[in-house]
């Protein structure tokens with residue numbers, strides 16, 4: 001995680017969101033929820049956490065019995081959106097798909 005990464009402009013964010021279908025901008029974070037079965041979100045979160053540790057970037061995660069919600073922003077950029085957020089979003093999409101977690 002580069003220190004003091006550059007915040008993206010609104011234009012950049014719109015362009016990156018167009019490449020990240022399913023993710024929504026909410027203020028200075030991007031969010032997405034996935035339906036899970038039988039509390040399967042726990043295994044999904046463990047897998048996501050392993051990848052987050054590797055890349056040094058972490059989402060806020062809300063675990064419910066039937067879905068998991070991810071919210072990502074870059075603390076080191078003053079809680080603004082950066083490339084790292086969209087990179088993590090892409091990785092979460094792949095992990096969720098591997099776990100059979102369907103986008104909400």
Ligand SMILES: C[C@H](O)[C@H](O)[C@H]1CNC2=NC(N)=NC(=O)C2=N1
Nearest residue numbers: 001056057058059073074075076
């Ligand atoms: C030193 C450490 O890698 C940095 O503080 C990382 C940790 N994980 C992070 N996660 C998120 N979401 N934003 C950050 O700016 C961030 N910075």
